[in-house]
Amino acid sequence: MNKKSDTTRQHILQIGYQLALTKGFVRVGLTELLRSANVPKGSFYYYFASKEKFGEALIDYYFQRYLQKIDDMLCTATDTYYQRLINYFTYLTEVENGMCNANRCLVVKLSAEVADLSEAMRLALRQGTDKVISAIADCIAAGQQQGSIRAGDSRLLAEHLHHLWIGASLLNKLYLNQLGLQDNLLITKTLLKP
Amino acid sequence: MNKKSDTTRQHILQIGYQLALTKGFVRVGLTELLRSANVPKGSFYYYFASKEKFGEALIDYYFQRYLQKIDDMLCTATDTYYQRLINYFTYLTEVENGMCNANRCLVVKLSAEVADLSEAMRLALRQGTDKVISAIADCIAAGQQQGSIRAGDSRLLAEHLHHLWIGASLLNKLYLNQLGLQDNLLITKTLLKP
Numbered sequence: 001m002n003k004k005s006d007t008t009r010q011h012i013l014q015i016g017y018q019l020a021l022t023k024g025f026v027r028v029g030l031t032e033l034l035r036s037a038n039v040p041k042g043s044f045y046y047y048f049a050s051k052e053k054f055g056e057a058l059i060d061y062y063f064q065r066y067l068q069k070i071d072d073m074l075c076t077a078t079d080t081y082y083q084r085l086i087n088y089f090t091y092l093t094e095v096e097n098g099m100c101n102a103n104r105c106l107v108v109k110l111s112a113e114v115a116d117l118s119e120a121m122r123l124a125l126r127q128g129t130d131k132v133i134s135a136i137a138d139c140i141a142a143g144q145q146q147g148s149i150r151a152g153d154s155r156l157l158a159e160h161l162h163h164l165w166i167g168a169s170l171l172n173k174l175y176l177n178q179l180g181l182q183d184n185l186l187i188t189k190t191l192l193k194p
Numbered sequence: 195m196n197k198k199s200d201t202t203r204q205h206i207l208q209i210g211y212q213l214a215l216t217k218g219f220v221r222v223g224l225t226e227l228l229r230s231a232n233v234p235k236g237s238f239y240y241y242f243a244s245k246e247k248f249g250e251a252l253i254d255y256y257f258q259r260y261l262q263k264i265d266d267m268l269c270t271a272t273d274t275y276y277q278r279l280i281n282y283f284t285y286l287t288e289v290e291n292g293m294c295n296a297n298r299c300l301v302v303k304l305s306a307e308v309a310d311l312s313e314a315m316r317l318a319l320r321q322g323t324d325k326v327i328s329a330i331a332d333c334i335a336a337g338q339q340q341g342s343i344r345a346g347d348s349r350l351l352a353e354h355l356h357h358l359w360i361g362a363s364l365l366n367k368l369y370l371n372q373l374g375l376q377d378n379l380l381i382t383k384t385l386l387k388p
Contacts, residue, residue, distance in 0.1 A: 163365065
């Protein structure tokens with residue numbers, strides 16, 4: 001794929017991500033997607049072999065950017081590891097352009113909808129989720145060595161925090177307020193403090 | 195509505211629940227629903243004013259039975275309140291007819307899909323969720339009085355457990371194994387023990 005094609009493909013994925021965040025996967029029509037992306041109708045199959053392949057690419061695109069964000073916040077930052085995790089979870093509670101960051105999570109939006117629909121999309125979501133949990137576990141282990149995070153099984157604590165935030169993010173769609181996420185932040189501080 | 199009509203309506207809701215558990219809401223077609231329920235095609239609107247009204251009724255039907263189950267397990271049981279909660283969460287990890295009970299949760303299956311689609315369905319899911327969290331909080335408070343559950347803010351602990359289990363139940367759809375739910379059970383015991 002040449003550079004212009006690659007840029008167009010990325011642009012379609014970016015627009016697709018925005019549409020999927022509110023509509024989910026099934027309800028995103030190809031005509032709407034290409035019109036929103038301002039790409040000629042009918043050129044979809046030049047970029048993606050099928051709608052399912054598009055869905056898989058969408059999830060990979062999302063995680064590529066999300067894992068970069070996590071890397072910036074948890075690995076290359078200069079605060080204590082405890083503070084890096086608090087900054088990351090605080091970021092999830094923050095509202096940007098009328099939507100909180102927890103609500104921009106494609107795992108929360110798509111998992112229940114597509115897991116029974118597409119094996120390829122289920123595996124892409126699972127693979128990305130594995131990497132997120134590992135990144136949190138590594139940060140916890142480093143914080144335990146540093147003494148800024150409570151001792152214990154770093155993997156289990158990472159999973160505990162991850163389940164907690166996935167759950168609250170899903171319920172955020174029902175409650176449309178930040179209370180559950182704010183409570184999560186309190187709970188997270190208690191769980192991580194030495 | 196006469197008794198026969200009411201029985202048919204309940205039957206349609208029961209079949210609708212089974213279909214929604216794998217297909218979600220949008221992908222359940224009325225033709226398929228009525229064929230599966232063995233109800234004459236075209237009679238849907240006798241029972242429900244619209245597909246959205248059907249969705250709302252489906253969520254109410256689900257919670258009516260789920261809250262009865264919770265009442266049996268948390269209120270009318272005879273174990274300590276600690277043990278009642280452990281029994282309830284253990285029940286979620288158990289597999290019946292090839293599907294674990296956590297995976298039968300309509301909140302996990304539908305929230306992300308319908309919250310942006312139907313205000314009535316969002317509110318029905320939210321109202322039911324409120325009641326589940328309150329029932330867990332009441333059981334925790336009773337256990338704290340009894341001395342079988344660790345002291346602390348019972349509402350915050352209920353929310354903590356609820357987020358934890360909603361998150362793991364959603365991820366269960368990606369992992370298709372019981373590991374996350376089993377880890378949740380360990381975490382839950384640690385959080386509840388005095």
